[in-house]
Amino acid sequence: MNVDVIVAGAGPTGLMLAGELALAGVRAVVVERLPERGGQSKALGLQPRSAEVLDLRGLLEPLMDRAIQRVPGGHFAGLRLDLDVWDTRHPYMIGIPQTRVEAVLEERLGALGVQVLRGHELTALAQDPGGVTATLRGPAGPVRLRGRYLAGCDGGRSTVRGLLEIDFPGLDGRLSSVVADITLADPDGAVPATWHLPVMTPSKAGRGYLAPIGEGVHRFLFYGPEQQDLPRDTPIGEDEVGRALLNAAGPGVKLTGIRWASRFTDASRQVESYRHGRVLLAGDAAHIHSPMGGQGLNLGLQDAFNLGWKLAAEINGWAPEGLLDTYHAERHPVAARVLANTRAQAVLLVPDEENLALRGIVAELLRLPEGNRHVAGMISGLDIRYDLPGDPHPLLGRRVPDLDLRTTGRPERVGRLLRDGRALLLSAADGTAFAEVARPWSARVGHLVASNTGELGAEAVLVRPDGYVCWAGSAGETASLVTALTRWAGSPPA
CATH class of the missing domain: 3.50.50.60 (FAD/NAD(P)-binding domain)
Incomplete structure (x- = not known):
């Protein structure tokens, strides 16, 4: 083939x-x-x-x-x-x-x-x-x-x-944990029926996190001293999972079955x-x-x-x-x-005194608006900025905001305009200058005029097929737009 x-x-x-x-x-x-x-x-x-x-x-x-x-x-x-x-x-x-x-x-x-x-x-x-x-x-x-x-x-x-x-x-793992999909009996309703963010404050006895994943099955992630001492290939049985479940959820919750289970570490x-x-x-x-x-x-x-x-x-x-x-x-x-x-x-999950002190300081920093924003952007992927060539602009290399656009036709938003896998040029005003520049690339680059494109922070923006801005400028900067089009969409088709 x-x-x-x-x-x-x-x-x-x-x-x-x-x-x-x-x-x-x-x-x-x-x-x-x-x-x-x-x-x-x-x-x-x-x-x-x-x-x-x-x-x-x-x-x-x-x-x-x-x-x-x-x-x-x-x-x-x-x-x-x-x-x-x-x-x-x-x-x-x-x-x-x-x-x-x-x-x-x-x-x-x-x-x-x-x-x-x-x-x-x-x-x-x-x-x-x-x-x-x-x-x-x-x-x-x-x-x-x-x-x-x-x-x-x-x-x-x-x-x-x-x-x-x-x-x-890379680095070998230091913290050993288990992840398992389990069924359980919970007559007292001790386990939440909906998902919640994990609360995994370090403990010398270990910690566990339960989340329902449908059809009566729960995802159970746990770690503790017992897991640190077991080789990676040790079978995971009901006794081990049951002990961790007792520690995580209390005596009223009983393990009734293991669908699958696996050990993992923090190796990177x-x-x-x-x-x-x-x-x-x-x-x-x-x-x-x-x-x-x-x-x-x-x-x-x-x-x-x-x-x-x-x-x-x-x-x-x-x-x-x-x-x-x-x-x-x-x-x-x-x-x-x-x-x-x-x-x-x-x-931050290692339960010794030094790390608990460090965790406390990190918790304080995350309660500050700037600290929370920085880490939330990192974990969510929203703060990714690629180092792209071109004139410096706050949008360059960043994800394009999913703006509701005001156009002469039906209302549109940026996120729907990239579904064909082509790049996209968004421009404000009548867009004539930008349309003329981009016309040779029309097979690879879509173009839309919207009266509120300026809300993005530029008169026009060029967005790659993966949703990242690779050029932002004004009608007086069409030469740099040609450079960006050639860099990211190749030479114009013959």
Whole structure:
């Protein structure tokens, strides 16, 4: 089988990437070792920036239909964060199991005609100047795929990374924890029926967090002295979970079953480069960290969103030189920051006197408006700013605000204008000068005139397909607009 891109891994990152490629007319195939989608839902929440990203492609509404609930605010090592201080339509976390996110993303692939080959394990990988050849072990025997590129989205134990012998430097874990999906008997109603932000103040006896995830199942995350002393491969039995449940919820709550359980640590690792020739890494294949703050699923989705349109531009032949390499340049620092903040959160959960004193100071800082805003922006992803070339402007490199636009036609908002996967030029006044400049790029860049575009902070803004502003200026700066259009949308089509 010959395709443009082979996507290894049918988790949220791989499915999102394949969808972005297909939206741009790129032939992609997803290969997955597991024969069917697993029942284990590793992640449980979408951060505000991920909600915005999914809305840019019309995916948020079907996801909200399957969500458990909206969870006001966020947290940093169990310390509350107020997300309302950020200008977003979604100042909350969306409680939804990862499996439901995967289902919606895979339905999108079906509508776009993208094949997902389940039960196909990657066994060999070779690349040359023209492309990548992947050998798979499938239900009917060996399968060979040929693609111009391959994207490794196959998780923290990435086969792609292993086959290419890519180093995965970082720090070993210090704090060991358990995550399990359990059923329980709760005759006294001691366990909340709705989600709440975790309150995980350090304790020498350990801590646990329970959240309902539907169909009578609860997610239970816990840690304590017992977990620190057990090897990673020790089976997780009802006795261990029962003791932790007693400590977390009291004697009235009884364990009735374990659906699945896994041990994890606060280990953090990141590859030094996200690109290796014609192979690119995204999601947990490129970086791992503890689940503190609920950032992992979101980080992978946004990796895919950044990479998808750039890789499609390369394959479709209009990418300017160096565009594909901006994927690593932009996303590597974002993940490095997540690794740093999750390590910091793990430190704040260690129950010794020094760390408890440090935690108290951090709690005081988070109660200050500026302290809360800074950390809330970091955890939610709303404060991401890419280091983009161009004249300095407060909007440059930041997510475009989802403004309600006043136009001559029907009311519109920015978030709905990027659903075709093209870049977008928004301009105020009559927009004639901007329209003339952008006309040669009309196949790749949409243009809309709105009387209130100035509320964004500029007379006109150019927004990349991933929702980040790559130029902002006025009618007198059309020369720099041409430069930005060429930099991000290539040379004008002939």
